[in-house]
Amino acid sequence: MSRRTRAAHRPHRTDAVPIHLYGLRRGTVSVLTLVCAAFALFILAPVAWLAINATKTQANVYGTSGFWFARPFHLVQNLSALGRNVSGAGVYLQWLGNTMFYAGSAAVGATILSALAGYGFARFRFRAANALFYLVMSTLLVPITSVALPLFLVYAKVGLVNSVWGMILPSMVSPVGIYLMRTYIDASVPRDLIDAARMDGAGELRIFVRIVLPLTVPGLVTVLLLTVVAVWNNYFLPLIIFSRNRFYPLTVGLSSLSHAAETGSKAELVPVLIAGGLVTILPLIVLFLFLEKYFRGGALQGSTTG
Template sequence: MALPLARPTKKRNDPLNPRASKTLLIVMMLYALYTLVPLVWLLFSSTKTQSGLFSSFGLWFADDFAFFDNLVATFSYRDGIFLRWLGNTLLYVVVGAGGATLLATMAGYGLAKFRFPGRRAVFAVVLGAVAVPGTALAVPTFLLFSELGLTNTPWAIIIPSLVSPFGLYLIWTYAVDAIPEELMEAARLDGASEVRIFFSVTLRLLAPGIVTVALFAVVATWNNYFLPLIMLSEPDWYPLTVGLNQWNAASVGAGAQPVQHLVITGALITIIPLVAAFLFMQRFWQSGLSAGSVKQ
């Protein structure tokens, strides 16, 4: 007599388990709600006047739609200094984040494909630098730049932004599997120099990783607040983060002109380039994170 086959029991950790799927769905919905509510509030608040911010429901429009008026007022307030702050932020991102991406790519490629004494020590230093938060180095960096006379200049923001230990480590680990040794040897046999191999062969193979590092560097530089706050005292060199906070601080106090509606509109303008960068580079970013994780 044949014994009946036992039905397979679904484990709690099985992703096909209906209970687990529902739990994950609820968690992700709550996380999405937590992420999107501030953005939705920002969108609705940017359409309100100063009085409408406090007299209407935050997640809906007010009686007066003042988005375009707020937009014009933001760019014209205090002789259009918002536009100057936007230009400063773009300068710090293009030079600082762009330079950090280039240096991380060159250093990561060299550490991944060349053998030299002290390579393990460099690896340990890079890992240690990744673990150190940037805020812990802000005060020592300020003291160093103060001795050099570089505070209150764009170099006080650009030079520290050029250092990206995480970007270097990411390119290092990505280049190990992304660049075949046989391809490099074939290029050397054809008479190509190491510089030509890097710019003609390596950069194309490292493109997904480079885009990933660039995206992280752009976001970090664009949102940088603490370093410019202690390094800069001249408003003409402020980035958007520090400048908008100055507007908000100036709105509080007796006799101050409240401009919270301009601060909110400026914050909305500030996040638009980052959202556009994420949407544009999303496919490169995802491939850069996953490439090399599965060995061919």
């Protein structure tokens, strides 16, 4: 091959910075990766601490590293203690059942109500629709601590104190769910399809059940998951309305046992409480993994406008 031919086939040098992902420079991608890894470590570190210390005895919880296992392996004993009436403050399994009931009932109700309200705001034209929608959204700006006393007085007046409905009914109203469903229906349910169904004689309920709901399954799952997580982790509302420990969810129940352990009267409960905290988050992880594909699509679609 001649010198001229080799020169013709030689690749041209360029001083341009290589483009990697989504038009970002490789260095920028590396920095973003490190930042995301740091956030992931920050989030997963407490979970790892729970998983490790749930296997320890009380002495090992205080006497060994929180991020390393120790002998004897005490996980089975700690888990079995959760099924007993520890310290007379309540039964963990009963609190777990209460939490599942509150979260499941509120999530189903919130999903249905959010779908109905979102469909109404997205596909019906009525006076002051936008004003009413923004009024609903404005409730997100009101912290629950500022309405704690009025909320308790209203609950006491209507008989919702120490009642499961006092936990479920307020949790069924989800402004975030209404917003997501309105946006999702705007983007996923064509107006022409609804108009055609009306021309064919379909009623509004049939249109909602047969057309709107099947087209918005990812959005419905997103609202369901968000409500389950919100109710599962809710501490302040049950603290206000429940004075009897048989109604406690896990958040308030474990807090009452944690207080007893901190005061020293029931210090032997520390590893049991850690195991209880670990078991508390497992249902949410399993539920998210099972519905993750729907949640991902619904969250992305619901965050954009059609």
